[in-house]
Each structure stands twice: as C-alpha cells, then as structure tokens.
Amino acid sequence: MKRPAGMSNQALEFIRTASTKASWQEKIILLExxxxxxxxxxxxxxxxxxxxxxxxxxxxxxxRDSGKPIDLIIGKKPFLDFEVNIEDGVFIPRPETEELVENTLIRLPKDPQIIVEIGTGTGVISLALARKFKDARIFSTDISSRAVALAKRNAEHLGLSDAINFFEADLIHFSGSEILKGKVNLLISNPPYIPSSRIPHLDDEVRLYDPPLALDGMDDGCSVVRRILDLSIDYLSPDGLVSLEIDGLIEKPLNSYLSQSTLEFKKGVDIRGNLRFLYASLHENSFSIQ
Incomplete structure (x- = not known):
C-alpha cells in the first residue's frame, strides 16, 4: 500500500493494522x-x-468491527445532493430511496402542490421534494416520535423548517388531515415491507441497527402497503400519484391485492433490475411515463 504524501509512516501503519474488518475506504472515512x-x-x-x-x-x-453501520458511527448520511444527520433508532436512508425520489420526479404529470410522505424517518424524501418544489405544501408523518424530532432538526439544518409540516402520526391520521382528502398530488412512502418471517434473516447491519417498525411489513409484508393504497383512494387528487418503495418478496400478495383494487398501477425496477417501486393513481392517464 503506497503511503499518501504527507502522512507519516507511523500514522499509515496504525491505520492499516487498526482493524481486521473495516475496508480501507471505511478507515479513511473514520480518519476524516x-x-x-x-x-x-x-x-x-x-x-x-x-x-x-x-x-x-x-x-x-x-x-465498526461489531457490525455498526459506518454512517451511524459518524452520524451523517449523504442523500442525493445534500446530507442529513442520522442516529440510533431511526431508519438509515438507502440508495434505493434516492432512486424512489428520482423516479417519482420523472413520473409526475406536473409540479405537485400538495405532497404527503408517510414514514418520513430522517426526512430525506420530504427534504428532497421541498428543495425541488419550493411552492408545494408538504405534510410528513412518522409513528416514531424520535424520527419526527430528527426529521425536524434536519429540516432546520437545511433551512426548510417552514417548507414541511411534520406530524407524529400513523399514516395520514393527524389532526386536520381531513382537509387533504381529494387534494393530494403526490403520496410517497418507503414503508415497512419485509415479511415478519424474514426479519431474523436480514443482514446484521439492518436487523440490529434499523428500528423494527421501519422494517416489519407483518405476515406477508404488505400490511402497511395495503393500508396506504386504501387511504390513497380518498386522499389523491384526480391526477394524483402514489409512489412507494417495495420489494420483490411481496410481489405475490401484492398482486393479489392489486387485482381487486380500483386503482391503476405500474411497477418499476431499481438500477439492479429488481422489482422496487409501485406507482398508483386513480386514472391511468395520471402517469407521466408509461
């Protein structure tokens, strides 16, 4: 390993031998x-x-050697073109959710005026949308008080406190939400979608460090997804869009639900070609991209 110019041999040797599990890139991140x-x-x-x-x-x-995610150790996570604080007990954003935001933006038929995010976690989805749609009214919920508090701090840090209304609530059940019925242009979420039986088999970095409420989609993984889609029928505007992150593990029970729903649906894959996204609307012509 070539010694970086300016770094002492002692420092390089200490860093090189200090851990048996951390990658060189992770060692550099921690050094910085x-x-x-x-x-x-x-x-x-x-x-x-x-x-x-x-x-x-x-x-x-x-x-890090114990399995704690590197982002959680340093307490920060980049997301698209900004960075947020993260902490124990709040779901850590993943690259797939960056894809969710990017794919949603190109599927919107027009700039949304009213946006609802369910399960905001650190707030990254709402923050990204607030940076993009400066005139939109954004309502973000999470059942976790810790997540809501962190999302508010991240919004304040990015100067977006006035752009997003955060609520500790289950789905869209917060005080005053009734006025949003029939008006939501975008309902977006990365909900819990992992079947309960799969939770014990997840990688340790996920199973041990992400909150169970953010992971567990109950028996078939579709419990929260179905509830969101059911609610969307009342809350979507005529041209409104639902955009959800999902997983191929739930495709079979999801298809069973979709076959009986009055909503129009389209599925999308992530950069690896895996089923990852579900888009829904009241009418098929609400989709910008077919």
Whole structure:
C-alpha cells in the first residue's frame, strides 16, 4: 500500500493494522471524521495521529468491527445532493430511496402542490421534494416520535423548517388531515415491507441497527402497503400519484391485492433490475411515463 504524501509512516501503519474488518475506504472515512480534515488536506500536510485521536479512532473501529453501520458511527448520511444527520433508532436512508425520489420526479404529470410522505424517518424524501418544489405544501408523518424530532432538526439544518409540516402520526391520521382528502398530488412512502418471517434473516447491519417498525411489513409484508393504497383512494387528487418503495418478496400478495383494487398501477425496477417501486393513481392517464 503506497503511503499518501504527507502522512507519516507511523500514522499509515496504525491505520492499516487498526482493524481486521473495516475496508480501507471505511478507515479513511473514520480518519476524516476523527481528524476533522478531508483526505486531500491530510495528504498535503505532515499529518500524524495524536494519542487522543488514536484512542477515538480505535474506539470507532471497534464499533465498526461489531457490525455498526459506518454512517451511524459518524452520524451523517449523504442523500442525493445534500446530507442529513442520522442516529440510533431511526431508519438509515438507502440508495434505493434516492432512486424512489428520482423516479417519482420523472413520473409526475406536473409540479405537485400538495405532497404527503408517510414514514418520513430522517426526512430525506420530504427534504428532497421541498428543495425541488419550493411552492408545494408538504405534510410528513412518522409513528416514531424520535424520527419526527430528527426529521425536524434536519429540516432546520437545511433551512426548510417552514417548507414541511411534520406530524407524529400513523399514516395520514393527524389532526386536520381531513382537509387533504381529494387534494393530494403526490403520496410517497418507503414503508415497512419485509415479511415478519424474514426479519431474523436480514443482514446484521439492518436487523440490529434499523428500528423494527421501519422494517416489519407483518405476515406477508404488505400490511402497511395495503393500508396506504386504501387511504390513497380518498386522499389523491384526480391526477394524483402514489409512489412507494417495495420489494420483490411481496410481489405475490401484492398482486393479489392489486387485482381487486380500483386503482391503476405500474411497477418499476431499481438500477439492479429488481422489482422496487409501485406507482398508483386513480386514472391511468395520471402517469407521466408509461
């Protein structure tokens, strides 16, 4: 391994041997976090780790070796073109949800005036939409008080506190939500969609560090998805769109539900070609892209 210019041999050797599980990229991320410097600045300077930095660096690597996600260790997560704070007990955003937002934007027939997000978590979906649609009224809910508090802090950090109304609520059941019936142009969610029987078999980084409420879609994985779609019939505007993140694991029970619904549906795949998205509307011509 070539020594970066400016980094001492002692620092490089300490970093190289400090962990048996963390990747080199993860070690660099933690080095930047502990030092408060970006790698180009580290390379350009005569950098060495102080004893305090070594202790902190070692502590964080032990956390990573235990399986704790790197983003959760540093408490931050990039999402599209911005960054949010993350913390224990709140779902960590994934790249698939970035795809959900991007694919939703190209399917909207027009700029939405009223947006509802269910299960906001860190707030990334609503924050991305607020940055895109500055005149939209956005209502974001989560059943977790901890998630709502974090989403509010992220909105404040990005200067979007006035753009989003956050509620601790189940689905759309918050005070005053009745006035939104028939007016919602976009209802978007990354709901829990993993069948309960699959939860014990998830990767440790998901099973141990994401909150169960954000993962467990109950017996067949479709419980919350069905509830959202049922509610959407009353809340969507005539040209409104539902956009959901889902998984191929629930395709069979989902198809059974869709065959009996009055909604119009289209499915979408992620960048890997896996079933990942479900779009619904009251009328087929509400879809911008067929």
């Amino acid at each position: 976090f502990v030092s408060g410097l970006r790698m180009p600045d580290i390379v350009a300077s005569e950098f060495d780790l102080s004893p305090v930095m070594k202790n902190e660096y070692t502590r964080l690597l032990i956390e």
